[in-house]
Amino acid sequence: MKKELAKPIKAYKNLDFLNSSDARTIRILAEFLEPMQRFSAEKVSNTIVFFGSARTKNLEEAQKNLNELEKKLKGESSNADQGFEQELDDARNQVFLARYYEDAVDLSRRLTQWANNPDSINRFVICSGGGPGMMEAANRGAIEGGGKSIGLNISIPTEQYANPYITPELNFEFHYFFMRKFWFIYLAKALVIFPGGFGTFDELFEVLTLIQTEKLQKVMPIVIYGKKYWDQIINFDNMVKFGVIDQADLDLLYFCDTVDGAYKYLTEELLKLYPENNRNTIL
Numbered sequence: 131m132k133k134e135l136a137k138p139i140k141a142y143k144n145l146d147f148l149n150s151s152d153a154r155t156i157r158i159l160a161e162f163l164e165p166m167q168r169f170s171a172e173k174v175s176n177t178i179v180f181f182g183s184a185r186t187k188n189l190e191e192a193q194k195n196l197n198e199l200e201k202k203l204k205g206e207s208s209n210a211d212q213g214f215e216q217e218l219d220d221a222r223n224q225v226f227l228a229r230y231y232e233d234a235v236d237l238s239r240r241l242t243q244w245a246n247n248p249d250s251i252n253r254f255v256i257c258s259g260g261g262p263g264m265m266e267a268a269n270r271g272a273i274e275g276g277g278k279s280i281g282l283n284i285s286i287p288t289e290q291y292a293n294p295y296i297t298p299e300l301n302f303e304f305h306y307f308f309m310r311k312f313w314f315i316y317l318a319k320a321l322v323i324f325p326g327g328f329g330t331f332d333e334l335f336e337v338l339t340l341i342q343t344e345k346l347q348k349v350m351p352i353v354i355y356g357k358k359y360w361d362q363i364i365n366f367d368n369m370v371k372f373g374v375i376d377q378a379d380l381d382l383l384y385f386c387d388t389v390d391g392a393y394k395y396l397t398e399e400l401l402k403l404y405p406e407n408n409r410n411t412i413l
Contacts, residue, residue, distance in 0.1 A: 182264025182324030192228035238271025269295035
């Protein structure tokens with residue numbers, strides 16, 4: 131009598147297969163469909179996306195760090211080594227950037243309160259990359275404003291962990307950068323770009339490229355926040371001067387240095403694009 135064979139694992143339960151290169155397309159599709167299911171369940175279809183550095187600290191933490199370093203310097207020889215001076219400069223820069231953390235919290239809070247006004251149909255949800263720094267500030271402001279908060283995290287070696295201000299049902303972890311970017315842009319009705327590094331540049335310039343090449347059809351207000359920072363980092367006017375972009379391309383960007391200015395611009399533009407008398411443009 132032949133021995134009965136063990137029941138084989140179904141393909142969709144075979145983890146060795148699902149984690150193999152052969153199943154990459156399935157994993158990509160999962161990162162498209164699973165977020166779609168959750169966004170639908172939470173009735174999220176419109177977002178305001180905040181981009182910015184994961185390395186920025188809140189003002190209290192940054193100031194505390196600077197105070198401790200200055201106290202340490204006073205207690206040591208006046209001939210501090212170069213490494214310590216660099217550490218002190220870094221701490222001062224963190225205090226400078228911390229102002230933008232606090233502004234991001236404030237702007238996110240105010241936009242959330244505006245979007246959730248009972249007299250308004252504009253249900254925009256704040257979305258960030260889900261990590262620390264400016265991303266945390268955006269999510270924090272949304273929660274303080276009484277709204278939901280989306281975090282689109284990504285698995286990378288450093289600096290990326292889910293901050294505590296994300297609505298649990300809207301806390302995502304992506305493997306593929308391009309699927310994460312898809313969900314950033316697909317639901318976005320406006321962007322706010324705070325000071326940041328390579329990741330922030332990548333996100334900003336990809337969106338600008340999509341708009342410039344008309345691959346992105348919707349009109350989307352883009353606020354570049356923190357003129358003092360950005361003027362030192364990118365010279366957009368010189369890009370026009372050398373002919374690598376057109377003057378009209380700069381019209382895609384709104385440079386702003388105050389929460390009041392950013393709030394006024396975004397709310398006015400969003401009301402123009404998605405008027406209250408046309409619910410189909412929003413919901």
